[in-house]
Amino acid sequence: xxxxxxxxxxxxxxxxxxLIRQAKTAAAVFxxxxxxxxxxxxxxxxxxxxxxxxxxxxxxxEETRIGVLEDKVxxxxxxxxxxxxxxxxxxxxxxxxxxxxxxxxxxxxPIGVIFSLIPITNPTSTVLFKxxxxxxxxxxxxxxxxxxxxxxxxxxxxxMYETAVKHGAPEGVFTCLESHTLEDNAYLMRHKEVAMIxxxxxxxxxxxxxxxxxxxxxxxxxxxxxxxxxxxxLSMAVVDIIVSKTFDNGTICAxxxxxxxxDEIYDSALNKFAELGAHICSEKEAAxxxxxxxxxxxxxxxxxxxxxxxxDIARVAGLTVKPATKLLIAPIQGVxxxxxxxxxxxxxxxxVYRARSTDEALRVCVDVNHAGGxxxxxxxxxxxxxxxxxxxxxxNAGRIIVNAPxxxxxxGGVYNDMVPTFSFGCxxxxxxxxxxxxxxxxxxxxxxxxxxxPAPMWFRVPNQIYFNFNAVENVRQFPTRSTVIITNPGLxxxxxxxxxxxxxxxxxSVHVCVIPDAEPELKAILQGVxxxxxxxxxxxxxxxxxxxxxxxxxxxxxxxxxDADLEELAAPFLDIRKRAVQYPTEKIxxxxxxxxxxxxxxxxxxxxxxxxxxxxxxxxxxxxDYSLSPDVAIIDPQFVMSMPKGLTADTGVDxxxxxxxxxxxxxxxxxxxxxAMQAIRMVFKYLPTAYQRPEEEEARSMMHNAACIAAMAxxxxxxxxNHALAHAFGARFGVAHGRANALMLPxxxxxxxxxxxxxxxxxxxxxxxxxxxxxxxxxxxxxxxxTIEEKVNGLAAATEQLLDxxxxxxxxxxxxxxxxxxxxALPDLVKIAxxxxxxxxxxxxxxxxxLEELFWSAYRGRGMAxxxxxxxxxx
Amino acid sequence: MATIAVQxxxxxxxxxxxxxxxxxxxxxxGPKMMLDLSAVKRIDxxxLRALEELAARAEDKAxxxxxxxxxxxxxxxxxxxxxxxxxxxxx
Numbered sequence: 001x002x003x004x005x006x007x008x009x010x011x012x013x014x015x016x017x018x019l020i021r022q023a024k025t026a027a028a029v030f031x032x033x034x035x036x037x038x039x040x041x042x043x044x045x046x047x048x049x050x051x052x053x054x055x056x057x058x059x060x061x062e063e064t065r066i067g068v069l070e071d072k073v074x075x076x077x078x079x080x081x082x083x084x085x086x087x088x089x090x091x092x093x094x095x096x097x098x099x100x101x102x103x104x105x106x107x108x109x110p111i112g113v114i115f116s117l118i119p120i121t122n123p124t125s126t127v128l129f130k131x132x133x134x135x136x137x138x139x140x141x142x143x144x145x146x147x148x149x150x151x152x153x154x155x156x157x158x159x160m161y162e163t164a165v166k167h168g169a170p171e172g173v174f175t176c177l178e179s180h181t182l183e184d185n186a187y188l189m190r191h192k193e194v195a196m197i198x199x200x201x202x203x204x205x206x207x208x209x210x211x212x213x214x215x216x217x218x219x220x221x222x223x224x225x226x227x228x229x230x231x232x233x234l235s236m237a238v239v240d241i242i243v244s245k246t247f248d249n250g251t252i253c254a255x256x257x258x259x260x261x262x263d264e265i266y267d268s269a270l271n272k273f274a275e276l277g278a279h280i281c282s283e284k285e286a287a288x289x290x291x292x293x294x295x296x297x298x299x300x301x302x303x304x305x306x307x308x309x310x311x312d313i314a315r316v317a318g319l320t321v322k323p324a325t326k327l328l329i330a331p332i333q334g335v336x337x338x339x340x341x342x343x344x345x346x347x348x349x350x351x352v353y354r355a356r357s358t359d360e361a362l363r364v365c366v367d368v369n370h371a372g373g374x375x376x377x378x379x380x381x382x383x384x385x386x387x388x389x390x391x392x393x394x395x396n397a398g399r400i401i402v403n404a405p406x407x408x409x410x411x412g413g414v415y416n417d418m419v420p421t422f423s424f425g426c427x428x429x430x431x432x433x434x435x436x437x438x439x440x441x442x443x444x445x446x447x448x449x450x451x452x453x454p455a456p457m458w459f460r461v462p463n464q465i466y467f468n469f470n471a472v473e474n475v476r477q478f479p480t481r482s483t484v485i486i487t488n489p490g491l492x493x494x495x496x497x498x499x500x501x502x503x504x505x506x507x508x509s510v511h512v513c514v515i516p517d518a519e520p521e522l523k524a525i526l527q528g529v530x531x532x533x534x535x536x537x538x539x540x541x542x543x544x545x546x547x548x549x550x551x552x553x554x555x556x557x558x559x560x561x562x563d564a565d566l567e568e569l570a571a572p573f574l575d576i577r578k579r580a581v582q583y584p585t586e587k588i589x590x591x592x593x594x595x596x597x598x599x600x601x602x603x604x605x606x607x608x609x610x611x612x613x614x615x616x617x618x619x620x621x622x623x624x625d626y627s628l629s630p631d632v633a634i635i636d637p638q639f640v641m642s643m644p645k646g647l648t649a650d651t652g653v654d655x656x657x658x659x660x661x662x663x664x665x666x667x668x669x670x671x672x673x674x675x676a677m678q679a680i681r682m683v684f685k686y687l688p689t690a691y692q693r694p695e696e697e698e699a700r701s702m703m704h705n706a707a708c709i710a711a712m713a714x715x716x717x718x719x720x721x722n723h724a725l726a727h728a729f730g731a732r733f734g735v736a737h738g739r740a741n742a743l744m745l746p747x748x749x750x751x752x753x754x755x756x757x758x759x760x761x762x763x764x765x766x767x768x769x770x771x772x773x774x775x776x777x778x779x780x781x782x783x784x785x786x787t788i789e790e791k792v793n794g795l796a797a798a799t800e801q802l803l804d805x806x807x808x809x810x811x812x813x814x815x816x817x818x819x820x821x822x823x824x825a826l827p828d829l830v831k832i833a834x835x836x837x838x839x840x841x842x843x844x845x846x847x848x849x850x851l852e853e854l855f856w857s858a859y860r861g862r863g864m865a866x867x868x869x870x871x872x873x874x875x
Numbered sequence: 876m877a878t879i880a881v882q883x884x885x886x887x888x889x890x891x892x893x894x895x896x897x898x899x900x901x902x903x904x905g906p907k908m909m910l911d912l913s914a915v916k917r918i919d920x921x922x923l924r925a926l927e928e929l930a931a932r933a934e935d936k937a938x939x940x941x942x943x944x945x946x947x948x949x950x951x952x953x954x955x956x957x958x959x960x961x962x963x964x965x966x
Binding site: 027 | 917918919920923924948949951952955956
């Protein structure tokens with residue numbers, strides 16, 4: 001192999017490869033261990049770590065000459081006892097967390113081989129911590145200690161390794177590099193068998209880890225600002241800061257660096273610091289300290305001062321301080337290169353800043369935060385919750401410690417409930433992948449097992465539906481002071497509004513608002529809203545066909561919520577439960593909407609839909625929300641006895657289309673099915689009679705009921721592609737909705753019954769069943785047929801026959817629409833149909849090309865219905 | 876065809892010993908050797924090393940070693956070690 005200049009020698013590479021191979025084998029073997037196996041090993045390691053805490057602390061002191069022996073003992077104990085307390089009951093093998101209500105299970109997968117850098121500042125505690133995490137998560141680790149701490153670090157590894165293996169861990173699970181080089185580290189970081197790098201160390205090491213192209217956990221540098229706010233418990237704050245800043249002589253990177261003190265308490269704070277053993281530097285002393293402590297060229301503190309005693313630093317700098325001095329405090333006037341002491345100082349030297357206002361204090365804290373400490377740690381002492389909140393918003397730190405020491409607070413588990421750690425994630429601002437306190441979950445690949453969740457379903461209809469002859473009398477039971485009846489000129493003229501008026505309470509003022517009987521346009525709607533406002537209506541009675549009731553729904557929406565933006569509310573959506581827009585819930589007038597249908601088709605009296613005609617764009621806009629549903633529906637056949645034949649046929653076909661589409665909808669349920677199937681039976685049985693002998697009250701009444709029952713089905717299951725096609729076509733060529741539906745219906749049945757070119761994601765439908773449901777309908781209608789295919793064909797034929805009986809046009813061509821006209825309109829028709837939300841519940845996801853083909857089929861038209869006698873049978 | 880059943884639980888030396896025995900018998904094994912791992916619930920590092928050595932020797936001698944009844948856990952370990960390509964598997 002050609003030697004890469006940045007690689008170690010071939011011999012060294014072979015040695016490192018051997019280490020990797022050993023770790024990889026250990027990780028593979030470890031993957032078979034159970035939780036019980038792992039927990040047993042971890043406990044033994046914790047006990048060994050506790051037993052050796054002082055021994056390891058002494059070794060670290062002897063080798064590094066950094067920090068405080070007693071504090072290093074505590075660190076080792078925190079790294080074992082506190083970490084154990086956090087991890088001992090946490091599952092890390094197999095299923096680790098379950099969310100039954102969401103159907104989610106998290107399953108642990110070990111990472112494999114981790115390459116881990118250990119810092120000089122915490123050379124044994126970090127090892128203890130990482131060894132426990134690795135065993136708990138069934139990973140193997142190759143440790144690379146700081147060159148000036150490798151003896152104590154490798155001793156810590158040895159103790160952990162021997163204990164682990166003695167208690168069953170695979171051999172080779174930990175390895176510690178000795179007398180290694182930066183080239184070794186670089187080689188291992190890039191090694192294909194190393195799964196992850198955990199770099200706790202200096203900025204260079206962290207950067208190298210992230211540059212390796214491997215998944216890495218890195219810990220950024222710190223520069224912890226502290227805001228000592230005027231409401232703080234000063235005695236507690238001063239002690240906490242001293243505890244923290246002198247802990248292990250300030251070697252923890254989360255320790256306090258600059259304390260920004262409100263002017264009001266500045267002097268008393270410094271007095272307290274002095275009383276408790278801090279030396280407050282004069283301006284001249286601060287300048288001397290600055291020159292001794294900070295490297296002018298790099299702007300960083302001199303490495304030689306890391307973890308040294310305050311008195312030693314003072315002596316080297318040439319300052320005279322009392323022998324018991326714990327901490328050197330140097331006032332600074334600003335932050336940045338011109339103020340060298342504002343940098344991170346991993347020793348018992350603290351800078352302080354007098355802030356004349358809260359704004360200034362926060363600004364200086366942000367400056368310190370940005371001067372090398374982004375993402376790391378910040379501290380605030382305050383009793384003012386607003387100040388604490390503000391601080392947390394402006395400071396970018398993974399740990400914002402409130403009223404507690406920064407260093408020990410950030411370690412977690414001692415002064416607060418944060419996760420115990422010896423690795424502080426600093427987020428993207430610190431060049432890290434996480435802001436967390438690094439813990440066992442970062443040593444795991446967490447697999448999410450997501451079970452199929454049953455889609456939430458519903459069946460929502462107005463809670464009061466009155467039907468049968470003279471059901472209108474029920475309006476009398478609703479209290480009202482002001483009722484507005486919304487109707488059309490024709491119904492007003494033939495006295496329908498008077499019939500309603502007859503049953504309203506005599507004390508109520510009743511006004512009739514007559515609007516044209518066409519698909520509602522915005523202008524007419526707004527006129528109606530004006531009337532509602534004028535009469536301060538507490539009850540709205542929509543008397544008319546689907547268009548009239550739709551108009552009343554939209555009027556009520558605008559009357560109750562004037563700011564409702566119809567354009568926005570009509571925004572397309574995939575799933576009504578997850579739609580981007582929300583209908584207003586606040587209703588300023590609390591009015592009631594009673595819908596009295598005078599046609600037997602749309603079923604608008606029980607549906608949450610309203611269609612608005614967008615005259616400007618020549619298209620229909622569908623609003624859909626259950627808040628649009630009328631409060632009360634009245635299905636009184638007396639209002640449909642005078643329906644003309646053509647309207648009876650159109651609305652009847654609309655009703656049949658609703659029921660057929662709801663039956664095969666992807667949102668169909670057993671609740672909607674029973675309505676859909678019953679409605680289909682009623683239509684086949686009663687529609688021909690209602691059409692041919694309009695005076696037959698039973699047929700009229702049953703068709704009126706059928707329309708409402710079908711609407712209850714599609715109000716909950718939705719419609720389908722038939723409606724999408726009919727909406728587009730009807731709006732473009734001014735063809736009545738029922739008639740437009742009729743042109744598409746047989747083609748859509750055949751289309752839906754064949755295997756979809758494209759399936760649409762639909763969690764509520766477990767299988768493709770449209771063809772079977774059509775077959776069930778055929779059976780219900782007694783159409784015969786042995787196979788599903790025969791039954792589907794029978795249903796399509798029976799539908800064609802019914803349409804013929806109703807004198808429905810057989811083709812678009814039969815409407816005197818020329819092929820050229822149609823061809824010209826087709827691209828727009830396809831586009832509009834595809835944008836129509838009606839098809840979202842269709843069992844087949846229509847491709848644009850399929851929509852085009854369906855339009856052409858409707859243009860060419862249906863043939864004579866062959867042989868089905870369904871209509872006669874049903875009749 | 877020689878069939879050697881490895882019927883011992885892991886962390887015993889017996890798995891290793893059985894694999895070593897198998898390795899020593901490769902000469903008379905013919906073109907195929909079958910090892911029954913159905914009793915092996917867990918495999919350790921020495922076991923993996925013995926398997927590796929067996930694979931190497933079998934390759935030299937052009938013997939196809941078939942591992943029968945390896946549990947999915949053991950199979951996954953072989954996969955992690957990229958050892959599975961050196962054996963055939965049978966149920």
